[in-house]
Amino acid sequence: MTVHTSGASAASSRTHIARRTVDSEHPTYWYKDAIIYQLHVRSFFDSSCDGIGDFKGLTQKLDHIVDLGVSAVWLLPFFPSPLRDDGYDISDYCGVNPDYGTLDDFRGFVEAAHAKGLRILVELVVNHTSDQHPWFQRARRAPKGSPERDFYVWSDTGHEYEDARIIFLDSETSNWAWDPVARAYYWHRFYSHQPDLNFDNPLVMREVKTILNFWLDLGVDGFRLDAVPYLVERENTTGENLDETHSVLKAIRAEIEARNPDCILLAEANQMPKDTIPYFGQGDECHMAFHFPLMPRLFMALAKEDGAPIAQVVEDTMRLPEPCQWALFLRNHDELTLEMVTEEEREDMWQFYATHRRLRINLGIRRRLASLVDGDRKRIELLNALLLSMPGTPVIYYGDEIGMSDNPFLGDRDGVRTPMQWSPDRNGGFSCAPSVSLYLPPVVDPLFGYEAVNVETQREIRSSLLNWMRWLIEVRNAHACFGRGDIRFIASGNSRLLAYTRCLPEEKVLCVVNLSETAQAANVDLSEHEGRVPVDLFGGCRFPPIGALPYQLTLPGRSFYWLRLSSQDEAPTVCEPCEGGGTKPELPDAQATRQTRAEARRQG
Ligand code: GLC
Numbered sequence: 001m002t003v004h005t006s007g008a009s010a011a012s013s014r015t016h017i018a019r020r021t022v023d024s025e026h027p028t029y030w031y032k033d034a035i036i037y038q039l040h041v042r043s044f045f046d047s048s049c050d051g052i053g054d055f056k057g058l059t060q061k062l063d064h065i066v067d068l069g070v071s072a073v074w075l076l077p078f079f080p081s082p083l084r085d086d087g088y089d090i091s092d093y094c095g096v097n098p099d100y101g102t103l104d105d106f107r108g109f110v111e112a113a114h115a116k117g118l119r120i121l122v123e124l125v126v127n128h129t130s131d132q133h134p135w136f137q138r139a140r141r142a143p144k145g146s147p148e149r150d151f152y153v154w155s156d157t158g159h160e161y162e163d164a165r166i167i168f169l170d171s172e173t174s175n176w177a178w179d180p181v182a183r184a185y186y187w188h189r190f191y192s193h194q195p196d197l198n199f200d201n202p203l204v205m206r207e208v209k210t211i212l213n214f215w216l217d218l219g220v221d222g223f224r225l226d227a228v229p230y231l232v233e234r235e236n237t238t239g240e241n242l243d244e245t246h247s248v249l250k251a252i253r254a255e256i257e258a259r260n261p262d263c264i265l266l267a268e269a270n271q272m273p274k275d276t277i278p279y280f281g282q283g284d285e286c287h288m289a290f291h292f293p294l295m296p297r298l299f300m301a302l303a304k305e306d307g308a309p310i311a312q313v314v315e316d317t318m319r320l321p322e323p324c325q326w327a328l329f330l331r332n333h334d335e336l337t338l339e340m341v342t343e344e345e346r347e348d349m350w351q352f353y354a355t356h357r358r359l360r361i362n363l364g365i366r367r368r369l370a371s372l373v374d375g376d377r378k379r380i381e382l383l384n385a386l387l388l389s390m391p392g393t394p395v396i397y398y399g400d401e402i403g404m405s406d407n408p409f410l411g412d413r414d415g416v417r418t419p420m421q422w423s424p425d426r427n428g429g430f431s432c433a434p435s436v437s438l439y440l441p442p443v444v445d446p447l448f449g450y451e452a453v454n455v456e457t458q459r460e461i462r463s464s465l466l467n468w469m470r471w472l473i474e475v476r477n478a479h480a481c482f483g484r485g486d487i488r489f490i491a492s493g494n495s496r497l498l499a500y501t502r503c504l505p506e507e508k509v510l511c512v513v514n515l516s517e518t519a520q521a522a523n524v525d526l527s528e529h530e531g532r533v534p535v536d537l538f539g540g541c542r543f544p545p546i547g548a549l550p551y552q553l554t555l556p557g558r559s560f561y562w563l564r565l566s567s568q569d570e571a572p573t574v575c576e577p578c579e580g581g582g583t584k585p586e587l588p589d590a591q592a593t594r595q596t597r598a599e600a601r602r603q604g
Contacts, residue, residue: 004223021595022497023404024480025049029290029323029325030071030119030262031072031222031287031325031393031481032262032325032391032393032482032483032484033071033393033398033477033484034070034071034072034119034325034483035069035070035071035072035388035393035394035395035476036070036071036072036073036074036121036393036394036395036396036478037065037068037070037072037073037074037221037396037398038073038074038076038329038332038333038395038396038397038398039054039055039058039073039074039075039076039396039398039420040075040076040086040333040398040417041057041058041075041076041078041100041101041437042076042078042087042099042417042439042552043054043398043417043418043419043420043430044057044058044061044398044420044421044430044441045057045060045061045430045431046430046431046432046433047057047060049431049432049433050099050431051434051437051438051439052099052100052431052438052439053100053420053430053439054099054100054101054105054302054386055078055096055100055105055106055108055109056101056104056105056108056109058109059108059109059112059113060116061420061422062112062113062116063116063132064146064154064399064455065118066117066126067117067470068396068401068466068469068470068473069394069470069473069474070118070473071117071118071119071477072118072119072120072121072455073113073118073119073120073121073223074121074122074222074224074266074395075120075121075123075414076123076333077090077116077120077123077125078096078097078100078106079091079093079094079095079096079097080092080095080096080098081097081130082099082130082132082193084130084191084193084412085190085191085193085194085335086412086417088123088125088190088194088226089128089129089131089191089193089194090125090130090133091129091130091132091133091134092133092134092211093211094214094215095178095378097309103143103218106218107135107219110218110219110220111219112552112591114219117426119221119222120219120220120221120222121163121220121221121222121223121224121264122215122220122222122223122224123223123224123226123264124208124212124223124224124225124226124252125226125227126197126211126226126231127189127190127196127197127226127227127228127230127231128188128190128195128196128197128227129187129194129195129197130193130194131193131194131195132516134152135151135197135207135417136152136195137151138151139151139152139182139294140179140181140182140186140440141181141182141354142182143171144381147201149182150198150200150201151187151197151198151201151204152186152187152195152196152197152198153187153195153196153197153198154182154184154185154186154187155184155185155186155187155293156172156176156184156185156496157185158185159176160175160176160233160235160237160446161175161178161187161233161234161237163236163238163239163425163604164189164230164233164237164239164552165239165241166398167189167217167362168190168191168362169362169363170361170362171191172188172191172192173188175187175188175189177192177195180602185340187233188237189227189230190227196230199231199232199245199248200232200244204362204376205248205251207543208252212252212255212256212279213259213583214260216259216263220263221262221264222264222265222287223256223263223264223265223266224262224266224268225249225252225265225266225267225268225269226268226559227246228245228249228267228268228269228279228286229241229245229269229270229271229275230245231248231249232244232248233246235368236248240271240275240478241269241271241275241474243385244430246278246279246281246285246559249267249279249285249286250264250281250284250285253281253284253285253286253540254264254284264287264288264518265285265287265288266286266287266288266289266290266327267279267285267286267288267290267312268290269289269290269292270290270292270337270339270340271292271340272293272410273293273313273316273317274416276292276293276564277289277317277319277320277445278293280320280321280323280324281321283321283322283323283324287323287324287325288324288325288326288327288328288393289324289326289328290326290327291317291326291327291328291329291390291392292337292340293313293316293317293340293596294310294313294314294317294326294328294390294531295328295329295330295336295337296336296337296340296341296345296349297309297310297312297313297340297341297371298310298330298338298383298386298387299330299349299353299383300341300345300348300349300514301498301515303348303349303352303353303385303494304348305495305515305516305517305554306515307495307497307498307513307515308495310386310390310498311498311500313528314390314391314487314489315489318391318486318487321480322594323335323431324327324390324572325393325483326391326393327393327394327395327396328387328390328392328393328395329394329396329397329398330369330383330384330387330397331367331368331369331372331388331397331400331412331416331578332397333397333416334364334396334413334416335360335361335362335363335364335365335366335413336353336364336366336367336372337362337363337364338350338364338365339363339364341360342603344360347385349365351528353365353367353372354367356408357513358403358408358409359408360388360416361412361413363410366406366408366413366415366416367405367406367415367416368397368399368400368404368405368406368416369383369397369403369407369477370404370405370448371406371448375403375447375448376558377403377465378557380403380465380557381465381468381472381556381558381560382513382515382558382559382560383435384472385472385511385513385560385562386513388473388476388482388499389476389482389502389509389511389562390487391485391502393483393485393489395474396469398420399420399421400455401419401465401466401469402421402453402455402458402465402466403448403453403465404418404420404421404443404448404453405443405445405447405448405453405524406418406443407441407443409441410441414440415459415473416456417440418437418440418441418442418443419431419439419440419441419442420455421442421443421449421450421453421454421455422450422454422456423450423454423455423456423457424450424451424454424456424457427442427450427452428442428443428450429455429456430442430530433464436602438449442499448575458465458563461546475537475538475562476534479507479509479537479564480504480507481502481503481504481507481508481509484504484508485502485503485504485507485509486502486503486504487500487501488489488500488501488503489501490510490524490525490526491524491525492512492522492523492524492553493522493523493524494520494521494522495514496514496516497512497513497514497515497516497520497553497555498511498512498513498514498515499511499513499522499553501529501565501588507564508532508565509562509563509565510526510530510534510561510562510564510565510566511530511535511561511562511563512524512553512555512560512561512563513560514555514556514557514558514560516557516558516559517555517557517558518553518557519556519557520554520555520557521552521553521554521555522552522553523550523551523552523553524550524551524552524553525550525551526550526551526565527546527548527550529546529565530546530547530548531545531546531567531568532545532546532566532567533546533565533567533568533569533570533571534558534561534564534565534566534567535544535563535564535566535571535572536561536562536563536564536575537562537563537564538562539575540575541574542571542572542573543563545568546565550594
């Protein structure tokens with residue numbers, strides 16, 4: 001049974017999430033009700049004034065994450081690394097990069113996060129290591145054919161596996177690189193300084209299990225599995241999604257299941273729908289996988305003002321094994337990838353969202369959410385409303401909750417990894433170091449720079465994006481159907497209006513999204529819900545009851561409704577605040593901050 005509680009304030013919604021999801025039959029499905037916040041320790045908050053974010057700083061800033069109403073944090077790689085791929089080039093799997101702190105700092109962070117009800121997901125990057133990893137240094141010197149050498153994939157000719165595509169098209173010309181020490185070529189699907197591990201060697205799997213157990217013992221609640229489609233290579237295949245790769249994932253799942261059945265695996269498999277779904281296995285591989293097929297279609301739908309691409313891909317991907325769940329996202333630390341759309345669709349996306357070549361990388365777009373839509377608040381809200389109402393668990397990229405932008409002049413994907421903007425103060429309140437020592441410069445442009453876009457200012461402004469996001473999240477958290485319910489699209493006869501229901505036996509919500517810039521109307525067939533009364537989840541306003549005839553809906557440009565389809569008995573007789581909504585949640589300290597500031601000003 002699922003226990004519902006009301007969502008009265010953001011600060012207390014944490015405990016609400018925990019209580020609401022008490023589910024006696026399936027106690028380990030917590031991730032279905034979660035909202036994940038993705039962040040980089042390096043970018044979040046610098047407590048030591050060296051210009052680089054660290055675990056102590058992140059721990060100090062946990063309340064920002066709690067106040068947002070999310071329930072889990074996914075950390076980008078924080079392990080020792082030469083940082084030639086921002087930490088995805090690992091040189092020690094069981095440590096913390098000294099720039100970010102110590103293992104004890106990590107422990108302290110996990111403890112503090114858990115105490116605040118937040119789960120922690122870390123990265124498992126085992127498709128490849130850094131070429132500085134001791135395993136690679138040992139392998140290149142070890143005799144050919146030895147188990148040490150065979151930690152990696154070698155060739156004398158560099159001509160094997162030619163059907164495998166190159167992923168980092170802007171920087172690599174081959175998946176093989178020559179190693180003068182080994183006097184052989186080694187295989188790499190990403191940068192040439194990231195040699196791929198050889199999963200045909202059982203010793204590699206043994207090491208992976210050691211890594212899993214190391215972090216499980218430190219209390220992590222889940223692993224994001226980086227670049228999983230490419231774990232195994234075979235001749236005459238693309239080297240992606242092979243059965244052998246799925247066997248590796250099943251072994252990883254069995255290992256974590258034995259140690260901590262509550263821990264989850266989240267797959268990064270950027271593939272077509274038919275190749276992504278197998279990462280769930282029969283419920284015995286990954287608990288979650290990023291919904292790469294849906295992400296670009298959300299942006300396409302908005303650009304074309306047509307809901308069809310969304311409905312199509314969701315319908316194609318909604319049947320999953322019971323314990324499994326999609327992880328939904330709009331943006332992340334990488335480019336907005338367009339690998340898995342048609343050439344025509346990619347061209348359209350570039351034309352719409354990245355006209356300048358500098359805004360693109362490989363086959364994607366290196367921009368943040370706010371800058372993709374030119375800072376248009378309505379489109380930011382609409383995309384977030386889609387993100388939080390589609391079937392799956394939403395993942396929010398740090399800074400997108402305040403509408404941070406990017407710096408297209410920085411190399412690789414660094415432009416979307418700039419310091420978190422906390423305040424209008426020096427370095428955006430991220431660090432008190434001299435700006436020359438910052439790991440990357442903060443965004444300073446007049447529209448999106450930290451003086452205009454920052455947490456401190458937005459906490460104080462009731463109508464800010466931050467406060468709006470908190471409201472949206474609070475409403476979602478109060479309605480289990482968003483995380484667990486089924487989805488059904490309803491023909492509206494107007495392709496610009498996307499209408500769908502999210503239903504559990506005990507709760508039905510109708511979502512209507514106007515993708516167009518201008519007002520739209522539609523007659524929606526809701527006869528299945530005849531007699532029910534739509535009630536707005538935000539303000540509690542009662543709409544006219546649903547009858548046998550098509551239901552008329554009108555929406556202003558780029559707006560949306562989330563309407564609970566209440567029975568006549570449940571529906572309020574007048575418009576009044578309802579569970580989990582009704583009033584925009586006020587931050588507990590907003591008023592206090594205003595008073596303190598006024599006081600300070602009075603005292604000169
Ligand atoms: C994943 C990461 C990306 C990284 C790549 C290679 O795709 O998300 O940032 O560059 O793996 O490690």
